[in-house]
Amino acid sequence: MKHRLGLTRRPRPRLVLLAALAAILLTVTPLFAGIATTKHNLSVSGPGTTKAVAETQTCVFCHAPHNTSPAAPLWNRSNPGGNYTPYSSSTSLSHPGQPTGASLICLSCHDGTIALGDVLSRGSRIGMAAGVTTMPAGNSNLGTDLSNDHPVSFAYTSNLATARGELANPATLTGRVKLDASGQLQCTSCHDPHDDSNGKFLVVPNQASALCQTCHLKNYWGASDHKLSAKTWNGAGTNPWPHTNLTTVAANACENCHRPHLAGGKEGLQNYAAEENNCYTCHNGNVAAKNIQSEFTSKISIHPVATNTGVHSLAESAVVQTRHVECADCHNPHAVNAATGTLSGSLAGVRGVNSGGNEVKPATFEYQICFRCHADSSGQPAPRTARKIVQSNTRLEFATTNPSFHPIEGPGKSTKVPSLIAPLTTASTIKCSDCHNNNAGPGAGGTGPAGPHGSTNPALLERPYATGAPTAGDICYKCHSQSVVTREPPHNRTEHLRYGCKACHDPHGISSTQGTAQYNSRLINLSTTDNKPVGTGAAAKLYVDTVARTCYLNCHGESHSGRSY
Amino acid sequence: MKSLKRVVGWLLRSLLMLAMGPTLAATITGSAHDFTASAWSGGRICVACHAPHKTDTTIADAPLWNHTSSAATYTLYSSPTLKATISQPGGGSKLCLSCHDGTIAVNSFGGVTGTTMISPANNIGTNLKASHPIGFTYDTALATANGSLFDPASKTVTIGSGTQTKTGTVNAMLLYGNKMECGSCHDVHNTFTVGALGTGLVKVDPAGSKICLSCHNK
Numbered sequence: 001m002k003h004r005l006g007l008t009r010r011p012r013p014r015l016v017l018l019a020a021l022a023a024i025l026l027t028v029t030p031l032f033a034g035i036a037t038t039k040h041n042l043s044v045s046g047p048g049t050t051k052a053v054a055e056t057q058t059c060v061f062c063h064a065p066h067n068t069s070p071a072a073p074l075w076n077r078s079n080p081g082g083n084y085t086p087y088s089s090s091t092s093l094s095h096p097g098q099p100t101g102a103s104l105i106c107l108s109c110h111d112g113t114i115a116l117g118d119v120l121s122r123g124s125r126i127g128m129a130a131g132v133t134t135m136p137a138g139n140s141n142l143g144t145d146l147s148n149d150h151p152v153s154f155a156y157t158s159n160l161a162t163a164r165g166e167l168a169n170p171a172t173l174t175g176r177v178k179l180d181a182s183g184q185l186q187c188t189s190c191h192d193p194h195d196d197s198n199g200k201f202l203v204v205p206n207q208a209s210a211l212c213q214t215c216h217l218k219n220y221w222g223a224s225d226h227k228l229s230a231k232t233w234n235g236a237g238t239n240p241w242p243h244t245n246l247t248t249v250a251a252n253a254c255e256n257c258h259r260p261h262l263a264g265g266k267e268g269l270q271n272y273a274a275e276e277n278n279c280y281t282c283h284n285g286n287v288a289a290k291n292i293q294s295e296f297t298s299k300i301s302i303h304p305v306a307t308n309t310g311v312h313s314l315a316e317s318a319v320v321q322t323r324h325v326e327c328a329d330c331h332n333p334h335a336v337n338a339a340t341g342t343l344s345g346s347l348a349g350v351r352g353v354n355s356g357g358n359e360v361k362p363a364t365f366e367y368q369i370c371f372r373c374h375a376d377s378s379g380q381p382a383p384r385t386a387r388k389i390v391q392s393n394t395r396l397e398f399a400t401t402n403p404s405f406h407p408i409e410g411p412g413k414s415t416k417v418p419s420l421i422a423p424l425t426t427a428s429t430i431k432c433s434d435c436h437n438n439n440a441g442p443g444a445g446g447t448g449p450a451g452p453h454g455s456t457n458p459a460l461l462e463r464p465y466a467t468g469a470p471t472a473g474d475i476c477y478k479c480h481s482q483s484v485v486t487r488e489p490p491h492n493r494t495e496h497l498r499y500g501c502k503a504c505h506d507p508h509g510i511s512s513t514q515g516t517a518q519y520n521s522r523l524i525n526l527s528t529t530d531n532k533p534v535g536t537g538a539a540a541k542l543y544v545d546t547v548a549r550t551c552y553l554n555c556h557g558e559s560h561s562g563r564s565y
Numbered sequence: 566m567k568s569l570k571r572v573v574g575w576l577l578r579s580l581l582m583l584a585m586g587p588t589l590a591a592t593i594t595g596s597a598h599d600f601t602a603s604a605w606s607g608g609r610i611c612v613a614c615h616a617p618h619k620t621d622t623t624i625a626d627a628p629l630w631n632h633t634s635s636a637a638t639y640t641l642y643s644s645p646t647l648k649a650t651i652s653q654p655g656g657g658s659k660l661c662l663s664c665h666d667g668t669i670a671v672n673s674f675g676g677v678t679g680t681t682m683i684s685p686a687n688n689i690g691t692n693l694k695a696s697h698p699i700g701f702t703y704d705t706a707l708a709t710a711n712g713s714l715f716d717p718a719s720k721t722v723t724i725g726s727g728t729q730t731k732t733g734t735v736n737a738m739l740l741y742g743n744k745m746e747c748g749s750c751h752d753v754h755n756t757f758t759v760g761a762l763g764t765g766l767v768k769v770d771p772a773g774s775k776i777c778l779s780c781h782n783k
Contacts, residue, residue, distance in 0.1 A: 071643075
């Protein structure tokens with residue numbers, strides 16, 4: 001038709017040749033776009049370093065047409081059998097046993113016990129380049145210890161999902177992430193050995209941990225900073241994301257802290273065995289804005305997160321029985337966010353213990369988190385100041401039924417506290433972290449990270465707590481105006497401040513079972529090192545009567561013997 | 566357009582010839598199915614399977630059938646992900662199994678019961694579970710359902726080697742009545758095969774797993 005119209009010339013041979021070559025390439029490409037270009041092409045044409053010296057067949061390393069075992073999927077390798085150590089965790093309900101099915105056959109290379117070139121269909125081993133026999137050491141060689149790998153070969157049932165929580169109902173797994181025919185999760189649930197288009201042979205890309213989150217539906221995650229943060233690594237120190245090629249917190253998502261294979265922290269599959277290292281890798285000033293790590297490593301008074309490893313357990317009770325502290329005791333990395341208010345977003349989604357001593361999940365007030373360790377747990381340290389009434393259970397110290405208490409759980413007892421600095425009033429409540437905090441944090445006027453991670457002051461106090469005469473920077477004067485305090489009797493006499501506020505006042509409170517309104521209002525609980533009894537023997541007296549406003553103290557060299565104030 | 570097709574065809578053939586190397590097209594003579602060296606054959610090749618007279622007229626899948634049929638019931642291939650429907654082997658595959666299932670002697674033909682059983686290496690047995698499935702319909706619908714199979718109606722494949730090659734769709738070159746059979750991979754007469762003795766009479770070169778990848782889109 002075109003010729004007849006004379007509009008086009010006959011195609012030039014060279015052009016035809018080029019077009020033909022292009023056509024061939026296009027036709028042939030699908031053949032080679034699959035497994036051929038992946039590391040699972042172990043034949044001599046494979047792209048990886050682990051490949052055969054001369055063998056050209058790709059499929060033969062795993063499959064054969066006859067005499068296979070197991071029959072499906074026409075497997076051409078020996079059963080590694082193997083005594084594997086399966087994954088376990090204190091909260092595991094799936095109880096994975098020895099690997100089976102697809103997982104077991106993957107391990108016929110990936111446990112590193114069977115030579116890659118040992119296939120059933122050949123009389124002799126297929127020779128591999130560089131003298132390789134079994135899987136070379138590295139991320140592809142899982143070994144026979146599978147306790148640091150995501151569990152496989154367990155029945156992923158709807159009952160499991162319900163009982164375990166934070167798991168998708170397996171009935172929703174209708175996409176690329178699949179269970180095997182018996183409803184078990186296998187290697188093939190996450191990996192497609194024939195298709196590496198997503199990297200690591202993953203069935204879907206794991207950008208923002210999309211693959212992980214097909215099954216793992218973590219509470220609070222949607223609003224979490226760890227899901228949303230676009231922060232990147234500044235290049236200093238250790239690469240926080242050594243096993244991904246993703247460059248933001250949001251993109252790494254689960255993999256900021258976890259890895260599915262060869263995890264340093266086996267339980268929970270964390271990157272590092274020492275729990276705090278999973279946090280430090282970003283919270284050292286190299287990804288997150290604030291350097292939390294240095295709080296723990298450079299200060300004298302700290303929550304000692306580095307002291308223990310492996311003591312913290314996901315299964316432990318809300319009231320911590322074996323006292324320890326890890327970052328995860330106060331922070332839920334799946335929930336942390338930038339919210340402010342009654343409960344800081346950094347403490348979102350964490351368990352706590354309420355004023356009645358019962359678990360609250362999640363905690364709604366900061367003190368509930370502190371109560372996990374500083375209330376009913378055994379093994380509390382002795383109080384720093386020896387007092388007439390001894391109490392180390394802060395939950396009892398702060399109870400609103402007490403004769404007096406700092407207003408943590410509710411507004412304080414006294415309706416007249418003239419020293420309070422606005423906006424504080426007698427109706428106000430405060431947080432533990434108003435006193436116990438970073439000495440260089442925002443509460444102290446500094447630029448360091450907020451929170452009671454570490455302080456240069458004893459007892460993790462934000463400001464000094466004087467043992468001698470308090471100065472303007474004293475923690476008590478943060479809320480109680482120094483000028484008002486020192487104007488009012490009995491504080492207007494310098495002798496009465498000689499040993500600090502602590503000489504007479506117990507800053508937490510006096511429990512209702514130990515104290516009375518007459519002797520323990522206004523946080524009066526006398527230091528027995530600063531004060532001596534008046535008199536001796538049975539007649540000895542050591543108290544301040546807050547009703548009669550009389551003092552029976554033998555202090556600063558003077559026996560008061562009922563003197564009024 | 567015509568000239569383009571011609572050039573493409575020429576190029577394809579040239580490339581394939583280069584890939585195949587100098588292997589020559591073969592005949593049954595000298596192949597694994599050349600029985601002339603066996604005492605029972607009387608120096609004949611065809612007799613184990615075919616005869617000019619008095620043949621088994623119940624066999625529709627091969628002409629002039631001369632070998633005793635196997636009565637075995639086979640254990641069939643199965644897999645949790647298998648989309649094809651597998652049934653007891655029939656067609657040409659059943660004829661192959663009359664020697665290769667190891668229940669009937671190779672020299673049981675012409676109504677005579679022989680005693681020479683197939684060698685262990687070539688004996689598939691009656692458990693077909695450990696072998697690639699046969700006797701199932703491989704069509705466009707199966708390719709779609711499976712997801713990693715080429716469409717046999719459009720995927721082309723070249724069988725044979727040297728001067729004895731044929732190119733066509735998978736359906737035309739490898740399937741029998743749309744079905745995958747032993748003959749899909751093996752050419753019993755060594756007509757369109759890769760040639761060399763010991764290569765299992767396969768129709769497509771196993772190098773680079775081409776024979777597998779003719780159907781499997783991996």
